[in-house]
Amino acid sequence: MEKIEITVVGAGVVGLAVALELSKDHKDIYIIEAEDSFGRSTSSRNSEVIHAGIYYPKDSLKARTCTEGRRLLYDFCAENQVAYRKTGKLIVAVNDAEAKDLAGLLRNGRDNGVDDLKLLSREQIKELEPNIQAKAAIFSPSTGIVDSHGLMKTLAVQFAANNGSLVYNTRLTGIDKVSDGYYVTVEDKSGEVFKFFTRIFINSTGLNADKISALAGLSKDEYKLKYCKGDYIRVHSSKAKLINRLIYPVPKRAGAGLGIHATLDLAGGLRLGPDDEYVQNINYDVDPAKAGIFYESIRDFLPFIDLTDLSPDMAGIRPKLQGPGEGFRDFIIKEESQNGFPGFINLIGIESPGLTGALSIAGIVGKLIK
16 A cells, blocks of 8 residues: 555645645655645635735734735745735725724734724825725725636645645545555545555634544534625626725624625726625535625625626635624634544645745644644
8 A cells, every 4th residue: 555644635725725834844745636726615616805904803814814914925925926016905994884994803803913993084084095995994905806716736846846745626525544654545536446545634724624524534624614605796807907906894793704895806807705605515606696786785885886886706615614793703713633533634624825824834734734
């Protein structure tokens, strides 16, 4: 039976970042991916935002990996010619109640080490973004956008250059714990079954991370994922140049999303979203009727957008640990020795800001292995 030192299952942005980090100090590393290329689900179906670290509780993994990961990601993109733009972001309040909420967000962001945030008046907002309406806003200069596909491609190329192996079209079907590691069974697209030994197993399978953990025999209620779908609506290109930064509302409630916001892309386009809808099954269809709901959500602060400017764009699904109406749940980044699975590392509930924090998460996994 073939023996491998480290197996990473899942070639999303986090799995690729982890594998590249480990390939600097370890040899004989494989990434196993069920799809025909990297980043086919969560990693390629998002706003491509580099978050600053404003929203997450102090000292949480989400806060720590976001603030550290942001710096690492900007440096990585600059050094490796991955397209990005530090657009900046406004979190806008349209009434007195929302303006009061900004103070808490500002304090939380600063507690997390985001030291460049500014509170803006209506007049200052108009100087930056003359086409939006807001009573007050938080300005986050260090928020930006990134070419997620280009980022993942660069991570994959560098991993291969470090003699790492990336195997596509290969589905994991079995994990058996043995004394010094794990027997892993996989099936390729032709139906042929292979079995190999790995000393370290890293579960970075996104939407399926709880199922893969359970397949190994490690099933816990707190690992159970909930699917939260987010649809995006495209804004007509004639309106895309009317804002220069990302425009976010004050979050209405905890646990699901940050509210329907306006996000620029590197191609010069503008889209709205995502919303949040808990679903039982994975489905990426976008209901055209949602354009009206999105319009009502943003009309107060983006008055230049008309309902006729909106059309369906894409959808993504977040692998959330908290269900509807539940409070904050942090990333699970855990080496499972205490649960009887030494050398098994779980990455579960890696949703936003997982893209921003990917390189930081990779560093944490590297330390767990050391």
